[in-house]
Amino acid sequence: MGRSARLRTALASTLAAGLLLAGCGGESGDGEVTGSVVDPPFEVAATPLTDTEGKPFSLADDTDARLTLVFFGYTQCPDICPMVMQTLTSGLTKLSDEEREQVDVVFVTTDPATDTRAVLRDYLDRFDPSYVGVRGDLDTTATVAESVGVFVADGEELASGGYDLGSHGTYVIAVDGNDRAPMFWRQDTSADEFRSDISSLLGDA
Structure with missing residues (x-):
């Protein structure tokens, strides 16, 4: 079985487990979580992409926060991408100042032909100027995405x-300080659920 097939199998198992966790209240530390726990966590690829300043950016080597939230999408997405980004942003505003300082957000475009560095920067500034935007050729993006269970080529x-991942499920991926992805959230996660789960992950880190 190839690497891609193994990752697909792992993600399918995680999705099934996530449904059980969501139904009975999966636990992280002392609190219940809504997100799907990945056990063992995905190992994040160190393959560099490029940020909106033109500098190399690796989801493994350049994510120094205790928790980095990663979203794969594209700026011209008419519905799901802006919905998820707005809900995530709302959830982050509900964190304490101390918690918020420990969380970064990275948006990885799946449409690099359209999403230039300037387009990405303008888009993310509408949500939060601190958000990091990164891009790369589709093969490189797919390699990074697959390491956290996201399959770019499965999109429309x-x-x-580029690719629209919305119709195939769009996830926010949690990357911890050890370059592992222990949890992900589906597109229907609420702001309060993001806030609660992020607080739990920070408490466990």
């Missing part, structure tokens, strides 16, 4: 050559 191909 866009006219630009």
Whole structure:
């Protein structure tokens, strides 16, 4: 079985487990969590992409916060991407100042032909200027995405050559300080659920 097939199998198992956790209240430390726990966590690829300042950015080597939340999407997405980003942003505003300082957000575009550095920066500034935007060619992006259980090529191909992942499930991935991804959230996660789960993860870190 190839690497991609193994990752697909692992993600399918995690999704099934996540449904059970959501139904009975999965636990992280002393609190219940809504997100799907990945056990063992995904190992995040160190393959570098490029940030909006033109500098190399690796989801493993350049994520120094205790918790980094990673979203794969594209700026021209008409519904799911902005919905998830807005809900996540609302959830982060509910954290204490101390907690918020320990969390970074990274948006990885799946439509690099359209999402130039300037386009990405303008888009993310509408949510929070501290958010990091990164891009790369689709093969590199797919390699990074697969390391955290996201399969870019499974999305609907866009006219630009990128991918819309929305119709196949769009996730926010949690990356911890050890370059592992122990949890992910589905697109229907509420702001309060993000806040609660992020607080639990920070408490466990």
